[in-house]
Each structure stands twice: as structure tokens, then as C-alpha cells.
Amino acid sequence: MKKSYKLDEIDCANCARELQDGLAKLDGVEKVSVNFMTQKLTLEADDDRFDEVLQRVVDYTADVEPDCEILL
Template structure:
């Protein structure tokens, strides 16, 4: 499954790249793209694990960028 989510408060392109690299390392993530210009996260993971993977990704984002929020 591949879904896109709006991100709130990504500060810079470098932050977006750091998030993207870290998200790609989360167990269960098949692919991830963080677009600074559109403030969007596109996440790909197995259908049966997607909700759990998304929770892990949201927790990672909150840890790395406390001001950033994934709008579900």
C-alpha cells in the first residue's frame, strides 16, 4: 500500500531529507518520500502492516522533528 500524508511544520529541505532517510530505515517501510515543497510524506508498506508502520513512522517524526506533525 502507498499513501500520502500532509506534514505540518517541516522547517527546511535538509530536515525533510534527514526524515526521509530515517523513515526508510524503519522496519516494514518499503519506500518513503518526504517533499519539502509540498509538505508531503508518501509512504509505502505492506497492506497488513501499514497501520503499525505508520504509527512507528509518526513516532520517529515526533522524536526527530518535535514541531512536525503527520496529518492523517
Template structure:
């Protein structure tokens, strides 16, 4: 399942770090974070999507505490 979210983050380097960390989560097929448009596109397993999304939010906050993901 592929979904798009508003993702507020302060800098392009931070966005790249979060993207790399999220990409390593089991069940994530692909993730793209666009700093300029403040968007994240997440493609993950359908059956576990809600659990994966919670882990994505936790991972993003761990890497960059000031980021905000609008679900």
C-alpha cells in the first residue's frame, strides 16, 4: 500500500537521514521524503501498514525530534 503524508522537517540533510532510517524498517518497500514540498510517500505491506506507520513515526522522532508527520 502506498500513501502520501505531510511531513514537516527542518532541513534536507535531516530528511535524508530519516529516509535512510525508515527504509531499514521491516515491511517498508520504499519511502521518499521531499524536503521542499514537505511530503513523505510510504509504500509498505498492506497487512501490517498501521504497525509499520507507528514504527515510522517513532523512528523519525528518534532521528529528528522536531519533525512532524500528519497522519
């Protein structure tokens, strides 16, 4: 499954790249993209585990970029 989400308050392109690199290493993430210009996160994960993987992505983002929120 592939879904896109709006990001609120991603500070810079470097922060977006670092966030993307970290998210790509999470268990269950098949593909992830963080676009600073459009303030968008696109996540691809297995349909059966998507909600679980999404929660990991949300938690990781809150830890690494506390000002950034994924608008679900």
C-alpha cells in the first residue's frame, strides 16, 4: 500500500533528507519519500502491516523532528 501525508513544520531540506534516510531503515518500510518543497511524506509498506509501520514512522518523526507533525 502507498499513501501520502502532509507534513507540518519540516524546517529545511537537510532535515527532510535526514528524516527520509532514518525512516527508510525502519522495519516494514518498503519505500519512503520526504519532500521538503511540497511538505509531503509518501510511505509504501505491506498492506497487512501498514498501520503498524505508519505508527513507527509517526513515532520516529516525533523523536527526530519534534516540531514536525504528520497530518493523518
